[in-house]
Amino acid sequence: MTYCLGIWLPTGLVLASDSRTSAGVDQISTVKKLALFEKPGERVVAILSAGNLATTQAVISMIRQNAGGGGAVGPEGDILAARSLFDVAQIVGSVLREVMRLNRSFVEPYGDPSASFLVGGQIAEDGHRLFQVYSAGNFVEASSRNPFLQLGETKYGKPILDRALTMRSGLDEAAKLALLSFDATIRSNLSVAPPIDLLRYEAGSLKAAQLAKFTAQHPYWADLRERYSTGLSQLVESLPEPRF
Amino acid sequence: MTYCLGIWLPTGLVLASDSRTSAGVDQISTVKKLALFEKPGERVVAILSAGNLATTQAVISMIRQNAGGGGAVGPEGDILAARSLFDVAQIVGSVLREVMRLNRSFVEPYGDPSASFLVGGQIAEDGHRLFQVYSAGNFVEASSRNPFLQLGETKYGKPILDRALTMRSGLDEAAKLALLSFDATIRSNLSVAPPIDLLRYEAGSLKAAQLAKFTAQHPYWADLRERYSTGLSQLVESLPEPRF
Numbered sequence: 001m002t003y004c005l006g007i008w009l010p011t012g013l014v015l016a017s018d019s020r021t022s023a024g025v026d027q028i029s030t031v032k033k034l035a036l037f038e039k040p041g042e043r044v045v046a047i048l049s050a051g052n053l054a055t056t057q058a059v060i061s062m063i064r065q066n067a068g069g070g071g072a073v074g075p076e077g078d079i080l081a082a083r084s085l086f087d088v089a090q091i092v093g094s095v096l097r098e099v100m101r102l103n104r105s106f107v108e109p110y111g112d113p114s115a116s117f118l119v120g121g122q123i124a125e126d127g128h129r130l131f132q133v134y135s136a137g138n139f140v141e142a143s144s145r146n147p148f149l150q151l152g153e154t155k156y157g158k159p160i161l162d163r164a165l166t167m168r169s170g171l172d173e174a175a176k177l178a179l180l181s182f183d184a185t186i187r188s189n190l191s192v193a194p195p196i197d198l199l200r201y202e203a204g205s206l207k208a209a210q211l212a213k214f215t216a217q218h219p220y221w222a223d224l225r226e227r228y229s230t231g232l233s234q235l236v237e238s239l240p241e242p243r244f
Numbered sequence: 245m246t247y248c249l250g251i252w253l254p255t256g257l258v259l260a261s262d263s264r265t266s267a268g269v270d271q272i273s274t275v276k277k278l279a280l281f282e283k284p285g286e287r288v289v290a291i292l293s294a295g296n297l298a299t300t301q302a303v304i305s306m307i308r309q310n311a312g313g314g315g316a317v318g319p320e321g322d323i324l325a326a327r328s329l330f331d332v333a334q335i336v337g338s339v340l341r342e343v344m345r346l347n348r349s350f351v352e353p354y355g356d357p358s359a360s361f362l363v364g365g366q367i368a369e370d371g372h373r374l375f376q377v378y379s380a381g382n383f384v385e386a387s388s389r390n391p392f393l394q395l396g397e398t399k400y401g402k403p404i405l406d407r408a409l410t411m412r413s414g415l416d417e418a419a420k421l422a423l424l425s426f427d428a429t430i431r432s433n434l435s436v437a438p439p440i441d442l443l444r445y446e447a448g449s450l451k452a453a454q455l456a457k458f459t460a461q462h463p464y465w466a467d468l469r470e471r472y473s474t475g476l477s478q479l480v481e482s483l484p485e486p487r488f
Binding site: 189 | 399400401402403404406407408416417419420421423424428429431432433442444453454455456464467468471472473475476477479480481482483484485486487488
């Protein structure tokens with residue numbers, strides 16, 4: 001499994017992915033699931049992947065190969081020439097459909113070939129945006145009414161976001177909540193694991209300056225987890241007990 | 245969907261279930277998913293149900309009809325004569341298999357006929373125990389290493405239990421955590437809804453004296469949710485922010 005999270009706020013984006021890939025219990029490995037395409041001052045595009053690893057790697061590789069080639073929107077689309085993040089989402093969807101067309105019938109006897117993606121970033125004057133590309137290649141966009149999108153093992157980490165994330169949350173608070181959401185998921189499920197790649201993108205900056213890798217031993221993340229666990233236990237203890 | 249939770253502690257049990265049943269978005273209703281069988285001073289048995297409503301109701305009805313009939317362990321087993329909760333779990337599994345044998349082929353064209361159960365309680369000198377009966381009719385038992393069992397929409401409510409429930413938790417604390425686990429689930433998922441039926445069973449008491457129904461408006465639960473949300477927001481705010 002995988003857990004990827006994208007948060008859209010008026011002030012920017014927080015995008016995060018775990019690193020666990022597993023094809024059965026005896027083949028557990030780590031991979032980077034956050035791919036970055038950047039032309040500082042012009043565009044920042046991050047693509048987060050979940051699903052069949054061969055499919056997601058083929059999609060990202062094809063997008064990389066076509067980057068700079070000037071192709072129009074479609075399976076050979078040029079992500080570095082796309083006019084908007086909407087066009088980028090279309091390119092990701094088209095490439096995914098092409099990879100599935102080529103591979104689906106060969107892979108299905110062995111397992112699920114499908115994959116899905118989060119696409120976040122900003123291109124020039126087009127505001128910062130966040131999309132979720134489904135395994136069918138179609139996609140939806142995050143908004144102030146629906147400020148976060150998730151892929152993979154989404155449920156364990158959703159309650160903390162539902163409770164604490166609002167349109168008034170700052171980017172640092174959102175990054176903190178993202179790490180707590182990952183911690184909840186990792187504690188409750190073996191199939192999601194650090195390191196966490198986390199991109200904090202400030203709207204209008206048009207550069208990916210704040211990309212961090214949080215290993216399990218990362219001092220900030222270890223401290224955050226410890227303080228949160230202690231604080232939560234104290235909170236629960238402070239609450240009144242039910243009477244019957 | 246459904247959410248049922250059973251917690252086993254050295255001092256007793258906490259068993260809780262929601263009340264949402266839905267067969268499509270336009271047929272949402274509430275049902276009681278906690279069935280109680282009691283002979284005060286001798287035995288307390290609670291059965292919590294998840295899955296196909298016709299199946300779970302048929303299983304509980306058959307168990308009720310056979311109660312007091314003196315049947316040995318099997319699909320006609322007498323839950324009021326069973327020597328141990330292990331035997332009760334066997335009866336529930338056998339009845340489930342019988343209901344599935346009779347109905348599966350007719351129901352499958354329309355949907356999933358399967359169901360699963362939590363069985364908790366105490367019979368005389370046999371200590372208080374907690375079992376999860378799978379849809380195949382086999383079952384597993386909770387223990388100090390694995391103190392809680394869940395049915396249905398299990399993931400949203402798991403992190404709070406993973407973090408805060410320990411073998412040193414008292415029954416009141418466990419009841420509080422159970423209600424917070426249900427609140428997390430209800431907030432994040434439409435398919436689980438109050439009222440919550442919650443049984444707090446003290447080991448050795450051999451009576452089901454503490455059974456409560458928590459509606460959304462229940463003063464204690466409303467207060468608990470409010471305090472927890474406020475406290476959690478304050479906790480998150482108090483945590484240091486990441487640096488990049």
